[in-house]
Amino acid sequence: MSSTIEQIASQEYKYGFVTDIEADQAPPGLNEDIIRLISAKKNEPEWMLEFRLKALRHWFTMKEPTWANVTYGPIDYQAIVYYSAPKQKKKLNSLDEVDPEMRATFAKLGISLDEQKRLSGVAVDAVFDSVSVATTFRAELAKVGIIFCSFSDAVQKHPDLVRKYLGSVVPYTDNFFATLNAAVFTDGSFCYIPKGVRCPMELSTYFRINSAGTGQFERTLIVADEGATVSYLEGCTAPMRDENQLHAAVVELVALDNASIKYSTVQNWYPGDKEGKGGIYNFVTKRGKAFKNAKLSWTQVETGSAITWKYPSCILQGDNSVGEFYSVALTNHRQQADTGTKMIHLGKNTRSTIVSKGISAGHGQQTYRGEVKIMKSAEGARNYSQCDSLLLGDKCGAHTFPYIEVRNSTAKMEHEASTSKIGEDQLFYCQQRGISAEDAVSMIVNGFCREVFKELPMEFAVEAQKLLGVSLEGSVG
Amino acid sequence: MLDIKDLYAGIDGKEILKGLTLHVGVGEVHAIMGPNGSGKSTLANVLAGRPKYEVRSGSVLFQGKDLLTLPTEERSREGVFLAMQYPVEIPGVNNIYFLKAALNAVRKHRGEEELDAMEFLQLAREKMKLVELDEAFMSRGVNEGFSGGEKKRNEIFQMAVLDPKLAILDETDSGLDIDALRIVAQGVNALRSERHSVLVITHYQRLLRYLVPDFVHVLADGRIVKSGGKELAEELEQKGYEWVEREVASSNAEEVAAAK
Numbered sequence: 001m002s003s004t005i006e007q008i009a010s011q012e013y014k015y016g017f018v019t020d021i022e023a024d025q026a027p028p029g030l031n032e033d034i035i036r037l038i039s040a041k042k043n044e045p046e047w048m049l050e051f052r053l054k055a056l057r058h059w060f061t062m063k064e065p066t067w068a069n070v071t072y073g074p075i076d077y078q079a080i081v082y083y084s085a086p087k088q089k090k091k092l093n094s095l096d097e098v099d100p101e102m103r104a105t106f107a108k109l110g111i112s113l114d115e116q117k118r119l120s121g122v123a124v125d126a127v128f129d130s131v132s133v134a135t136t137f138r139a140e141l142a143k144v145g146i147i148f149c150s151f152s153d154a155v156q157k158h159p160d161l162v163r164k165y166l167g168s169v170v171p172y173t174d175n176f177f178a179t180l181n182a183a184v185f186t187d188g189s190f191c192y193i194p195k196g197v198r199c200p201m202e203l204s205t206y207f208r209i210n211s212a213g214t215g216q217f218e219r220t221l222i223v224a225d226e227g228a229t230v231s232y233l234e235g236c237t238a239p240m241r242d243e244n245q246l247h248a249a250v251v252e253l254v255a256l257d258n259a260s261i262k263y264s265t266v267q268n269w270y271p272g273d274k275e276g277k278g279g280i281y282n283f284v285t286k287r288g289k290a291f292k293n294a295k296l297s298w299t300q301v302e303t304g305s306a307i308t309w310k311y312p313s314c315i316l317q318g319d320n321s322v323g324e325f326y327s328v329a330l331t332n333h334r335q336q337a338d339t340g341t342k343m344i345h346l347g348k349n350t351r352s353t354i355v356s357k358g359i360s361a362g363h364g365q366q367t368y369r370g371e372v373k374i375m376k377s378a379e380g381a382r383n384y385s386q387c388d389s390l391l392l393g394d395k396c397g398a399h400t401f402p403y404i405e406v407r408n409s410t411a412k413m414e415h416e417a418s419t420s421k422i423g424e425d426q427l428f429y430c431q432q433r434g435i436s437a438e439d440a441v442s443m444i445v446n447g448f449c450r451e452v453f454k455e456l457p458m459e460f461a462v463e464a465q466k467l468l469g470v471s472l473e474g475s476v477g
Numbered sequence: 478m479l480d481i482k483d484l485y486a487g488i489d490g491k492e493i494l495k496g497l498t499l500h501v502g503v504g505e506v507h508a509i510m511g512p513n514g515s516g517k518s519t520l521a522n523v524l525a526g527r528p529k530y531e532v533r534s535g536s537v538l539f540q541g542k543d544l545l546t547l548p549t550e551e552r553s554r555e556g557v558f559l560a561m562q563y564p565v566e567i568p569g570v571n572n573i574y575f576l577k578a579a580l581n582a583v584r585k586h587r588g589e590e591e592l593d594a595m596e597f598l599q600l601a602r603e604k605m606k607l608v609e610l611d612e613a614f615m616s617r618g619v620n621e622g623f624s625g626g627e628k629k630r631n632e633i634f635q636m637a638v639l640d641p642k643l644a645i646l647d648e649t650d651s652g653l654d655i656d657a658l659r660i661v662a663q664g665v666n667a668l669r670s671e672r673h674s675v676l677v678i679t680h681y682q683r684l685l686r687y688l689v690p691d692f693v694h695v696l697a698d699g700r701i702v703k704s705g706g707k708e709l710a711e712e713l714e715q716k717g718y719e720w721v722e723r724e725v726a727s728s729n730a731e732e733v734a735a736a737k
Contacts, residue, residue: 424528425565432525432561433579433635434553434586443578447569447618 025214026083032056035183038083042152042186047163055172055182062176068338069367069399070307072244072281080246082184084214125150125189125205137201145194148203151219154190161192165223169252169289169315177248177309178285181217185250188218193228193259202457204233215246222252224259224294231262231457244272244306246281253288253296257318260295261288264456265312266464269304271471274362276334279306286310292318292347299455301464302329302339303471311369313342316350316378323352326452328464330471331364331396340370340401345378345411354385357449360396361472371403374411382412389419390448392441392472442469478503478674479524479643484535486523492533493519495699501643504671508685508710509678511696512718517678518562520696521647524676525559526552539643553579554586556642560632560649567619572631573601575619576638583639604637608664626657633664644668645676650684662687682714695721 026037035056039049064075125148141148147158154162172182189205207218224230234251247269255261263286272279282305288296298312308331314323325341343352358366366389374381389398400417422444430440446453446465453461479501487493493516501507511517523530524537526549537544544552567575580600581591592600601615608630620628629649636644649661665675665688677690685693685707693709694701697718702725703709713721 423565425563426567428525428527428549429561429565429567430575430579431549432527432553432559433575433639434550434582435575435579436550436582439578439582443570443575444567447567447571450569 024083024085025081028081029078030056030080030082030184034082038184038186041083041085042155044155045159047159048155051167051172052183055179056184058173059176059179059183062179064176068309069365069369069401070309070336070338072307072336075244075246075281077180081214082217083186085186125203126208141199141201144197144200146197146199147190147192149190151185151188151190151221154221158190158192161223162190162221165221165252165254167252169254169287170250170285175285177283178250181219181248181250181285184215185217185219188220188249189222190220191222191230191232193222193224193230195225196227197225198228199230202231202233204235206235215248217247218249220249220251221254222261222263223254224256224261226256227258228256229260232264233457234263234265235268244279244281247283247305249284249286251284251286251312253286255288255290255294255296255321257292258294259291260297262297262299263288263312265298265300265302266467267300267302267304267308268467268471270306271304271333271335272306274333276306276363279335280304281306282308282310284308284310286312287315287342288313288323289315289317290321290323293320294318295322295324297322297324297326297455298341299324299326299452300328300339301452301456301467302327302337303467305337306335308335308337308339310339311341311371313344314352315344315346316352316381317346318350319347320349321347322350324455325352325354325356326455327356328359328449328452328468329357329366330359330468331361331366332471333362333364335362336365338367338369340368342371343373343383345372345374345381345383347377348379348381350378350381352381352383354383354387355451356385356387357452358387358389358398359392359445359448359468359472360389360398361392362396364396365399366397367399367401369401369403372405372413374406374408374413376407378408378411380410381408383414385413385415387415387417388448389417390445391419391421392445441472445472478505478540479676480536480538482536482538484520484523484537485533486519486530486535487533488519488530490531493699494523494535496535497696497700499694499701501674501676503674504669505692506669506675506677506688506690508690508693509676509696509701510680510682510693510710510713512722513680515696516699517680517696518647519699521559521562521645521676521678524552524645525549525557550582551586553639553641554583558636558639558641558644560629560636560644560646562647562649562651564620564623564628564632566621566623568621570619571615572617572619573598573615576601576635579635580638601638604634607637607667608634609660610634625652626654629653629657630660630664633661637664637668640668642672643674643676645678647678648680649677650679650681658684659687682710685710697722697725 026034035052039052170178172179191203193199222232253261269280269282290296296314302308316323323343329337329339331337341354354370356368358368360366368387372383387400391398398419402415426444427437427440445468453464456464481497481499484494484497509517532545577597584591610630650658690707693705695703703721
């Protein structure tokens with residue numbers, strides 16, 4: 001049976017094509033001149049440039065962290081191109097003017113930049129290499145006062161909002177990769193939901209790395225004003241390349257009093273080949289701050305990347321605020337993932353839920369790393385954590401590192417963990433009922449992930465199930 | 478229906494079936510009885526194609542097809558059903574979703590149209606009555622948190638839905654109380670017809686009171702050592718397996734003596 005699990009886990013990555021598009025690139029390397037160049041290209045105000053330079057200067061004093069349970073060769077930060085933008089002939093006045101090549105690329109990825117396709121009901125910001133190329137449904141959203149645009153646009157058009165919240169959740173000094181991002185980030189999405197507004201559609205950003213030798217450093221900032229509600233989706237793919245490419249993103253969420261933000265990710269960066277050659281290094285900092293009665297919910301399905309280093313976190317600052325983290329992470333072949341969450345309870349009666357499902361196949365290595373911190377001020381705080389690992393075959397690994405720190409004796413904590421294997425017995429049971437081994441594995445894995453999938457928006461849940469099936473190809477063993 | 482000839486098979490290099498021969502005709506119910514370790518479960522698992530069991534020699538024809546060369550799922554689709562001794566749990570996978578996938582795999586193989594959700598539900602409801610299972614059961618995970626009796630009833634329910642040509646019951650009666658036993662027998666009796674054959678593997682005679690077999694075979698040390706009608710089961714119950722073993726030992730001794 002090992003051959004069957006392995007066969008199922010080794011289907012080819014189908015988003016690995018390259019789009020032939022002219023790019024406007026900065027020379028490789030990192031120094032103040034590059035930062036000034038990026039800032040000038042984007043016609044940024046002085047304060048933005050200052051933010052970048054401060055970050056860069058700080059970054060030069062920092063060391064790359066080594067505590068994560070992943071191994072990779074040294075990254076030459078001076079060899080990376082920090083700015084690459086698809087060359088557009090002129091400024092776009094409407095979506096129709098998007099380069100047909102690029103439009104075709106997104107179409108191939110199943111992303112519609114066509115506003116006529118109302119059925120999907122999702123507004124999309126498409127980011128190609130480092131630049132946002134199109135944002136759909138902007139006018140419609142503007143009617144209810146929602147700002148949804150590229151980060152660059154936001155800096156130009158809504159500087160006060162950006163200035164107020166940028167770095168308020170993830171400061172530029174936060175960590176090695178977040179600081180790097182603060183210095184060099186080139187674009188990303190910005191979203192502001194005004195007071196009391198419930199966003200009428202799903203908002204989504206689709207990231208695509210295309211050029212070789214570049215890094216992708218995008219920054220997303222979502223602000224839900226008092227009583228506002230929004231659900232946000234993020235997807236990503238990259239071409240198949242032999243070298244490793246660095247992706248160091250930052251996402252900041254701000255949920256003001258009584259606001260609610262749901263952030264869902266389906267991460268499918270190129271994972272490298274079967275031998276572990278190539279693939280994206282995905283070093284991402286995601287964090288949200290919840291004020292009074294606010295709710296933050298992270299749901300992630302992580303199937304791509306050679307290395308994933310990512311801990312979407314919640315700072316539960318306001319009383320009665322709620323933080324949730326639902327995660328499915330899959331590592332196959334030589335993929336490595338060190339992922340989890342941090343829940344920092346500051347406010348009274350704050351609650352957090354963590355449900356983490358890790359699946360390892362092939363030689364995949366998977367680590368759950370979670371931190372739950374109940375501070376002195378967090379009277380009556382509660383946390384429930386559940387970490388389950390599923391192993392396919394006998395060459396993969398699952399590791400769990402839960403950190404718990406409680407400084408208030410009224411806190412209630414629960415932690416459950418399990419590790420299981422897709423057994424020969426389960427497979428045989430399914431096959432004896434006429435179900436093929438491939439379908440059986442996919443069924444068993446989907447069953448294992450059910451608690452997380454049900455948190456995803458409908459269309460994403462279907463996509464996630466399919467993705468899991470594809471990522472598992474050849475893993476029956 | 479099923480023709481087993483001189484079958485040698487085992488597990489982990491250990492030979493358990495040693496020249497087993499058995500013929501099961503269409504519409505017949507056969508009971509295989511025998512002491513622990515005689516090879517009853519090995520026979521069931523070899524027929525169903527469980528991967529860790531190895532067949533050394535012999536042949537098994539199922540409706541004229543060489544069963545041993547078919548992959549596990551093909552055997553199922555051809556109509557071989559094994560009600561397992563220890564049904565496994567598949568957490569998070571809906572019972573009804575699971576069974577629908579199974580039935581449609583079988584139907585597709587037979588060249589029949591796949592059932593949609595509504596048609597399937599109708600069929601499932603009908604068959605559930607047979608094994609007295611509650612509807613709430615359908616939305617639970619496959620065998621997840623089921624009691625021993627519920628698991629066995631679920632096996633019979635699945636069998637009823639899949640409508641196999643040959644049903645093999647591997648100690649389905651073990652660990653069942655008298656009510657569950659009656660329900661299981663009821664499910665199997667409903668399947669009994671001119672088209673279906675059943676192989677009941679059991680250690681005890683008690684299931685056979687509700688599920689009366691046409692033939693009873695005694696398995697000892699990997700071979701069928703005695704065959705008879707339903708009265709053989711009763712005799713075994715009274716005299717115990719030692720009786721057969723003694724008989725076999727003496728006949729073996731005679732054979733050995735005759736050979737000399």
